[in-house]
Amino acid sequence: MRPINTGEQPPPRSLTAEQAWRATADRLEGCVLFFDFDGTLAPVRDDPTAVEPAPKALAAINALTSVVQRVAIVSARPVEFLRDRLASVEGVDIYGLYGLEHMLASGETVTEEAALPWVPTMAELTDRARAELPEGTLVEYKRLSVALHWRTAPHLAGVVEQWGREQAERLGLRLQVGRMVLELKPPVDRDKGMVIGEAVRSASCAWYFGDDVSDIKAFAALRAREAADPDFFGVCVAVANPETGDEVSTAADLTIESPEALGDFLTEALHRLT
Numbered sequence: 001m002r003p004i005n006t007g008e009q010p011p012p013r014s015l016t017a018e019q020a021w022r023a024t025a026d027r028l029e030g031c032v033l034f035f036d037f038d039g040t041l042a043p044v045r046d047d048p049t050a051v052e053p054a055p056k057a058l059a060a061i062n063a064l065t066s067v068v069q070r071v072a073i074v075s076a077r078p079v080e081f082l083r084d085r086l087a088s089v090e091g092v093d094i095y096g097l098y099g100l101e102h103m104l105a106s107g108e109t110v111t112e113e114a115a116l117p118w119v120p121t122m123a124e125l126t127d128r129a130r131a132e133l134p135e136g137t138l139v140e141y142k143r144l145s146v147a148l149h150w151r152t153a154p155h156l157a158g159v160v161e162q163w164g165r166e167q168a169e170r171l172g173l174r175l176q177v178g179r180m181v182l183e184l185k186p187p188v189d190r191d192k193g194m195v196i197g198e199a200v201r202s203a204s205c206a207w208y209f210g211d212d213v214s215d216i217k218a219f220a221a222l223r224a225r226e227a228a229d230p231d232f233f234g235v236c237v238a239v240a241n242p243e244t245g246d247e248v249s250t251a252a253d254l255t256i257e258s259p260e261a262l263g264d265f266l267t268e269a270l271h272r273l274t
C-alpha cells in the first residue's frame, strides 16, 4: 500500500548520542522532549486497550520533567486515554488525536473547534465499520477519528484498506496509515508536524521520539526549525520495528531498538544531563 501523509523526508546527518546529549546539556532551560506513545513509549499489543508504557521509560520521563523545560506526549490516541496511562507522571503536556485535542496545565482538555462538527460522522462511521467489515477487524472509535485495525487478522489488510478508502472518499475524510491500522480523520489541518512546529517556536532545543510514518512530519518540523535558526538544536530519534520498515529510521538521527531500550537510553540521558 502506498504510504499516506508521510511528509517530507529530511536528509540524514551524522550524530552520536553522546554529541546530542552534550549539545542538549548546553541548552537545558530551553529544551523540550516530545514522545509519541504507541510503539515508542508503549510496546505494541494486539489489543489497543491493553497497552501500558514501558516502566523504565516512564520512570526516566518522570525524572526528566524537572531537568528540561518541558516534556510532551504527541499521539494519535485521545487525551483521556493518554492521561490515564501517564497518571503516574507529573508535569507532562499531552497532545492527542494528532493535535486535535490537547490538555492544558489546568487539566482541562481543549478540542480543535473545526473538528467538532465531525463527531457525529465518526460515530456513524464506527457503527457502519462494525456492521460491514469482516470479523477479525478491530474498530477503534476515538470521537474525532476511527482506526481500523487488522493486527490479529493480517489477511484482512486489503479488504479493510479498500473499505476505508471508499468511506474516506464518500465522507470527505483524510486517511493516515499506521502499523497494521488505517485511520480516518476529519479534513482539518492538524498533524504531529504542526503541533511540533508551534511548540518549538520559543525553544532552543528539542528531541522527538517516534516509531511510525506519522512521526516523520514531526521530524521534519524539527529540521525546519533548525534550518530557520542555526542556534536551535533538534534531534530526531526513531524507535525501530519490523512493520514500518526503515522509513522512520532513515529520516532520524538516532535509532533505538524498542520501547524497553528507550527506557535505558533515557536513564543514561538523565545521568548525562544532571
Ligand SMILES: O=P(O)(O)OC[C@H]1O[C@H](O[C@H]2O[C@H](CO)[C@@H](O)[C@H](O)[C@H]2O)[C@H](O)[C@@H](O)[C@@H]1O
Pocket (backbone or CB within 6 Å): 036, 037, 038, 039, 043, 044, 045, 046, 047, 048, 049, 051, 074, 075, 076, 077, 140, 147, 149, 151, 178, 179, 180, 181, 183, 212
Ligand atoms: O500516535 P501513536 O501514539 O503512535 O498512535 C498510533 C496508533 O496507536 C495504536 O495502534 C497501534 O498500537 C496498538 C496497541 O499496541 C496496536 O494493536 C496497533 O496495531 C497499532 O497500530 C492506537 O490503537 C491507534 O488508535 C493509533 O492511531
